Amino acid sequence: MAAIPSSGRPRSTGGAGSPGGAGAQGGARPVIATVLRPVLAVGRYLNGVLGGDVYQRYLEHRERTHPGEPVLSEREYWRARHAHEEAHPEGRCC
Amino acid sequence: MSSTRTPDTAAPPAGVDPQVLEAESKKWTPTRVIVWVAISLLGAVAWAVLAISRGETINAIWFVFAAVCTYLVAYRFYAKFIERKVARPDDFRATPAEAKDNGQDFMPTDRRVLFGHHFAAIAGAGPLVGPVLAAQMGYLPGTIWIIVGVVLAGAVQDYLVMFFSMRRGGRSLGQMAREELGVIGGTAAIIATLLIMVIITAILALVVVNSLAESAWGVYSVGLTIPIALFMGVYLRWLRPGKVMEVSVIGFILLMFAIISGRWVAATAWGADFFHLNKTTLAWAIIIYGFVAAILPVWLLLAPRDYLSTFMKIGVIVLLALAILVVHPSLSVPKVSTYAFREDGPVVAGQLFPFLFVTIACGALSGFHALISSGTTPKLVQKERQTRFLGYGGMLMESFVAIMALVAALSIDQGVYYAMNSAAGATGGTVEGAVKFVNSLGLTGVHLDGGTLTELARNVGETNIVSRTGGAPTLAVGISHIMHQWFGGTAMMGFWYHFAIMFEALFILTAVDAGTRVARFMLQDAVGNFVPRFKDNSWRLGAWIATAIMVAAWGYILILGVTDPLGGINTFFPLFGISNQLLAAIALAVVMAIVAKRAPKALWVVIVPLAAAVVITTAASLYKIFSPVPSIGYWAQNAAYSQALADGKTSFGTAKTVEAMHAVVRNTAVQGTLSVVFLVLTLIVVVAAIGVTVKSLRTHRVETTEDPEVPSRIFAPAGLIASPSERALEREWEAYTAVPDAVGAAAAGSSPAAGASDGASGGRSGSQGSAGDAEGRG
Numbered sequence: 001m002a003a004i005p006s007s008g009r010p011r012s013t014g015g016a017g018s019p020g021g022a023g024a025q026g027g028a029r030p031v032i033a034t035v036l037r038p039v040l041a042v043g044r045y046l047n048g049v050l051g052g053d054v055y056q057r058y059l060e061h062r063e064r065t066h067p068g069e070p071v072l073s074e075r076e077y078w079r080a081r082h083a084h085e086e087a088h089p090e091g092r093c094c
Numbered sequence: 095m096s097s098t099r100t101p102d103t104a105a106p107p108a109g110v111d112p113q114v115l116e117a118e119s120k121k122w123t124p125t126r127v128i129v130w131v132a133i134s135l136l137g138a139v140a141w142a143v144l145a146i147s148r149g150e151t152i153n154a155i156w157f158v159f160a161a162v163c164t165y166l167v168a169y170r171f172y173a174k175f176i177e178r179k180v181a182r183p184d185d186f187r188a189t190p191a192e193a194k195d196n197g198q199d200f201m202p203t204d205r206r207v208l209f210g211h212h213f214a215a216i217a218g219a220g221p222l223v224g225p226v227l228a229a230q231m232g233y234l235p236g237t238i239w240i241i242v243g244v245v246l247a248g249a250v251q252d253y254l255v256m257f258f259s260m261r262r263g264g265r266s267l268g269q270m271a272r273e274e275l276g277v278i279g280g281t282a283a284i285i286a287t288l289l290i291m292v293i294i295t296a297i298l299a300l301v302v303v304n305s306l307a308e309s310a311w312g313v314y315s316v317g318l319t320i321p322i323a324l325f326m327g328v329y330l331r332w333l334r335p336g337k338v339m340e341v342s343v344i345g346f347i348l349l350m351f352a353i354i355s356g357r358w359v360a361a362t363a364w365g366a367d368f369f370h371l372n373k374t375t376l377a378w379a380i381i382i383y384g385f386v387a388a389i390l391p392v393w394l395l396l397a398p399r400d401y402l403s404t405f406m407k408i409g410v411i412v413l414l415a416l417a418i419l420v421v422h423p424s425l426s427v428p429k430v431s432t433y434a435f436r437e438d439g440p441v442v443a444g445q446l447f448p449f450l451f452v453t454i455a456c457g458a459l460s461g462f463h464a465l466i467s468s469g470t471t472p473k474l475v476q477k478e479r480q481t482r483f484l485g486y487g488g489m490l491m492e493s494f495v496a497i498m499a500l501v502a503a504l505s506i507d508q509g510v511y512y513a514m515n516s517a518a519g520a521t522g523g524t525v526e527g528a529v530k531f532v533n534s535l536g537l538t539g540v541h542l543d544g545g546t547l548t549e550l551a552r553n554v555g556e557t558n559i560v561s562r563t564g565g566a567p568t569l570a571v572g573i574s575h576i577m578h579q580w581f582g583g584t585a586m587m588g589f590w591y592h593f594a595i596m597f598e599a600l601f602i603l604t605a606v607d608a609g610t611r612v613a614r615f616m617l618q619d620a621v622g623n624f625v626p627r628f629k630d631n632s633w634r635l636g637a638w639i640a641t642a643i644m645v646a647a648w649g650y651i652l653i654l655g656v657t658d659p660l661g662g663i664n665t666f667f668p669l670f671g672i673s674n675q676l677l678a679a680i681a682l683a684v685v686m687a688i689v690a691k692r693a694p695k696a697l698w699v700v701i702v703p704l705a706a707a708v709v710i711t712t713a714a715s716l717y718k719i720f721s722p723v724p725s726i727g728y729w730a731q732n733a734a735y736s737q738a739l740a741d742g743k744t745s746f747g748t749a750k751t752v753e754a755m756h757a758v759v760r761n762t763a764v765q766g767t768l769s770v771v772f773l774v775l776t777l778i779v780v781v782a783a784i785g786v787t788v789k790s791l792r793t794h795r796v797e798t799t800e801d802p803e804v805p806s807r808i809f810a811p812a813g814l815i816a817s818p819s820e821r822a823l824e825r826e827w828e829a830y831t832a833v834p835d836a837v838g839a840a841a842a843g844s845s846p847a848a849g850a851s852d853g854a855s856g857g858r859s860g861s862q863g864s865a866g867d868a869e870g871r872g
Binding site: 058065081084092094 | 195196197198199201203204206207210211214215216217218219220291294298330331335336337338339342391392393396397400401403404405408456460462463465466469470601604605608609611612614615631632670674
């Protein structure tokens with residue numbers, strides 16, 4: 001999603017990775033922003049709930065803890081993540 | 095492992111000074127007083143209307159007001175009390191997510207996002223189905239139990255289990271049970287959990303079978319979710335990794351197409367023929383599906399379907415809440431129906447006590463949540479004080495879903511309700527039979543004519559809606575009844591009906607698949623104590639054997655359910671509720687043992703729900719085991735049918751053949767045995783917990799099973815909305831992290847994910863220590 005900020009900048013909350021609902025974002029798109037902002041915010045929120053931002057957060061985590069060191073590519077990260085889920089299944093409630 | 099930088103003393107504090115917070119929460123400004131008085135008054139009025147209304151009908155809006163106002167007051171005052179006296183969270187202490195952050199399963203997550211995530215994991219078909227069945231007793235008993243139950247029991251359990259698991263590095267309920275209750279109590283808890291997962295999976299599968307049987311439209315559109323999910327899985331794996339939102343939107347559009355095109359397919363001769371499956375065939379299809387899905391790679395089916403399921407869950411619930419507010423239907427249902435005091439209810443047998451309380455489990459008190467609240471969510475919590483919002487608040491949200499399901503079920507005509515939910519043995523499965531049966535019940539204000547049933551069936555695109563038990567079809571009719579008044583009129587009823595069926599089937603199938611996987615691991619772990627090789631999860635054959643055993647276990651109960659001459663859901667659903675509440679009793683027993691050590695004076699907070707869960711489940715189990723009334727007591731039914739067989743009868747009750755009579759004898763024996771086993775296991779756990787609790791109260795034992803304290807170096811507000819002092823501190827942190835030099839100070843306890851190597855990033859040298867390696871704790 002285009003809504004994900006692409007820089008690995010650190011955040012005050014040390015991992016509030018998914019920029020949830022409230023608009024903490026600076027106004028990058030001034031014209032259509034007013035119309036689009038709530039829609040994008042909902043999109044970002046849902047993306048966070050689905051876990052679509054975990055790679056971004058992984059990058060931020062690496063940047064914070066091991067800056068400058070190599071990281072997994074997005075493809076590799078997801079493979080590792082799914083392999084992990086394979087070995088650590090999570091229940092879904094009734 | 096930790097950052098090489100020295101801790102930056104200039105960093106702002108990791109939490110607001112507790113005294114400031116305390117003063118803030120005790121400061122009653124005039125606006126605040128007015129707001130809370132208004133909320134309380136509105137809630138009181140709504141409850142009064144619900145309780146003393148004498149009119150023919152009651153507006154659904156009162157249910158919403160009574161629920162929401164009660165939740166707000168409970169969250170603000172009772173949950174706060176529990177926070178202050180029992181949990182005592184400390185924001186200066188790092189959560190496991192912060193301390194063990196590995197960019198994977200331990201990751202501090204924005205509280206609002208985690209709320210959605212946690213809610214999607216706990217809320218499924220349970221809160222939707224139970225209230226529908228309990229609507230038989232009238233609207234008031236169910237409403238009171240859902241709302242009061244969640245405030246005093248369900249939300250307390252979820253909150254405290256989450257908090258204590260968080261303090262223990264995200265340990266699972268089973269592990270906490272073993273630590274707190276010793277070997278016997280802990281083992282009983284693990285066996286009970288395994289059995290309960292089998293029962294719950296079987297009965298959820300039964301609900302799906304009942305809603306899809308003989309429905310070409312339903313089978314087609316739900317069946318199509320499998321190729322859709324496979325496509326999404328492949329898309330994410332090879333085409334565009336990580337584009338979760340994008341693929342979910344594509345999947346959702348395909349899903350809508352599956353629902354819409356279902357009408358066309360079901361209208362063709364080949365479609366109606368090919369997708370028209372009976373219950374037994376469908377049950378076998380789900381059993382085979384369950385096995386295959388549980389051994390397929392996660393990325394191929396489970397993960398993508400989970401996205402669809404979450405998407406639908408949040409979407410439908412928001413839509414339904416808006417629709418209830420917009421349409422605010424009038425409900426013509428008795429406050430308390432005659433079946434609250436009778437033992438022969440056609441939907442669920444048994445009187446209000448204890449059977450209301452086991453029919454509605456999820457939504458009021460659901461033990462299964464303890465499995466999610468321990469383990470999964472605690473590893474993602476950013477700050478300790480957020481657990482009230484996540485645990486208590488998340489469960490309030492599920493309760494609200496249950497209230498909406500109740501409203502939807504109550505909004506349909508009472509005659510139709512009984513026609514849909516009475517067993518086929520009573521109605522014969524035909525419109526004439528249903529009309530005759532429902533009108534013979536002699537309920538005031540209930541009169542059914544065949545035209546209503548045929549017309550409704552045609553409107554929702556089904557051939558027949560008589561005896562579509564299990565709750566899901568009734569809820570779908572209710573949702574379509576409410577939604578079509580808002581969008582699309584009668585022409586859209588079929589769409590909304592199948593939209594609702596799809597929504598339930600999706601997350602039941604996810605729960606079946608995920609439940610089988612979790613149960614398989616638990617089984618491998620248990621068997622591994624005797625045959626060590628089974629502990630090795632990467633051993634394919636062992637995994638397949640364990641999966642097959644678990645599928646066979648729930649599949650057996652599912653087949654018993656679909657072929658049950660007495661109706662299936664009616665006889666099996668109580669086991670679902672009882673087992674779910676037993677798990678709650680186990681979870682609360684573990685919580686009690688912990689609270690006895692840290693807050694003995696507030697122990698009643700745990701004792702109240704624990705006592706309720708124990709009394710309800712023990713009473714319900716005893717009824718199910720010892721009641722001489724055949725419709726209630728499994729063994730009484732068993733004896734009646736055995737006697738009939740011994741007398742040489744070839745037909746008895748709703749069983750029309752000797753074979754069917756044998757089936758009843760077998761089913762009741764299985765059900766009766768399970769009831770006994772559940773009861774014994776729970777009593778063992780509760781007795782163990784009482785023993786441990788009394789011991790710690792006597793000796794003032796303070797040793798703790800918590801993980802050692804690690805100082806926190808991040809900050810985030812606790813609730814949905816930040817308080818003034820939290821906002822001020824947030825701004826301090828923003829200013830602090832804006833200074834480049836300060837970066838890294840927040841990097842307390844790092845982790846070994848993606849270990850360093852001199853290879854170029856993105857290189858495939860494999861040395862990047864996959865993020866999965868970071869895992870080592872169970």
